[in-house]
Amino acid sequence: MSARRGRLIALEGGEASGKSTQARVLAASLGALLTHEPGGTEIGRRIRAVVLAPDLGDLDARAEALLMAADRAQHVAEVVEPALARGTDVVTDRFAGSSLAYQGFGRGLDVEEVRRLSTWAAGGLEADLVVLLEVPLDIAARRRTAADDRMEAEGAAFHARVADGYRALAAAQPDRWVVVDGDGPPGDVAERVSKVVADKLGTRP
Template sequence: MIDQTPPTAARRGPGRGLFIAVEGGDGAGKSTQARRLGDWLEGQGYAVLHTREPGGTELGRTLRELVLHGEDGSVSERAEALIFAADRAHHVATVVRPALERGEVVITDRYLDSSVAYQGAARALGHDEVRELSMWATERLVPDLTVLLDVSAQQGRVRRGQVHDRLEREADDFHDRVRQGFLDLAAREPERYLVLDGHGDADRLAEQVRERVSLLLGEAS
C-alpha cells in the first residue's frame, strides 16, 4: 500500500523556482510534452532547466547506460532500485536544487514516481519501501506539479517501435502494473497531479499542461 500521508510540495518562497515532473509509462509522450512546456515557458521569459532521470548528469548518463542498456538479467531488481535512487540523489543535489534556488523552472522527464511505479509496483519491491528510498535520497524534495500522461501498455509499445531498452522489453503485464502504480500515486495526492489521457491530441495535451502551469506561476508571483 502507498503511504497514507504523502509529504506536501516544498513551500515556494522568494527566489524559489518551480519544480515540474512529467511522468508516465514508456511511449506516453513525456519527452514531447516536457519539451513543449519548456519552449512555451522560455517564450514567456522564464529561465527553464530541462533535465531527465536517469541521465541528467554525467554520473547519471553512466548509470543510465548500465541499468537500461545492459543485457536482460544483468541487474538485479533491488540493485536496479538502488541505482535509480543513487542517480536521483546526485541529480537533485547538483542540478535540481541549485536551479530552484536560482529561481528557475525545472522540468524533469521522470522523477521519483517512476521508481515507485517500475520498481515498487511492477517489480513488486513495495510502494512504500521504494518511495521512502527516493525520499531519503532527495532530502524529501517533491515536485510542485507532476504531469502524468496515461497510456495503455499496448499503445506505448506501438509508439516505441522496434527500439527497446531493458525495461521497455518487459511484457505488457509488467507495463500494466507500471500504469496502475502511477495512477495509484496520483489518486493519493490529486491536488499535486495533472492526469491526462496520453492517447489524446498532442496539441490539446500541451494546452492543458500550460493551463495548469499558468495557475502555479500565478500563485508563485
C-alpha cells in the same frame, strides 16, 4: 525580501507516453530548465547505461532501485536544487514517481520502502506538480517500434502494473498529481498540459 524559489514540475508516464516531447514543449513555454532521469548528469548518464542496458535482464530489482536512487541524489544535488535555489523553474522528464511506479509497482518491491529511499536520495525534495501522461497500453505498445532498452523490452504485464501504479499514485495525491490524456496529436496534448500547469500553479505558460 527573499528571492523567489523555482518550481519543480515532473512529467511522468509509461514507455511511449509522449512525456519527453511534452517536457521539452513545457520547459520552452515556461522558460524553465529542462532535465531528465535517469541520466541528467554525467554520473547519471553512466548509471543510466547500466540500468537500461538490454543485456542486463537479470539485474536485481533492489539493485535497480538503488541505482535509480543514486542517479536521483546526484541529479538533485548537481542540477535541480541549484536551479530552484536561484529561482529557476525546472521541468524534469521523470522524478520520484518513476521509482515508485517502476521499481515499486512494476518490480514488486515494497512501495513505501522505495518511497523512503527516493525521499532520502532527493534530500526530501518533492515536485511542486506531477503531470501524469496517460496513454492506453495498446497505443503505447504500437508506439514502441523497437525495444531499445530493458524497460521497453518488458512484457505487457509489467507495463500494466506500472500503469496501475501510476494511477494509484495520482489518486493518493490529487493536490500534487494531475492526470492528462496523452493520446492525440502532440499539439493537443501540449495544450492540455499547459492548462493544468496554469490551473495548478497559477501562471499560464
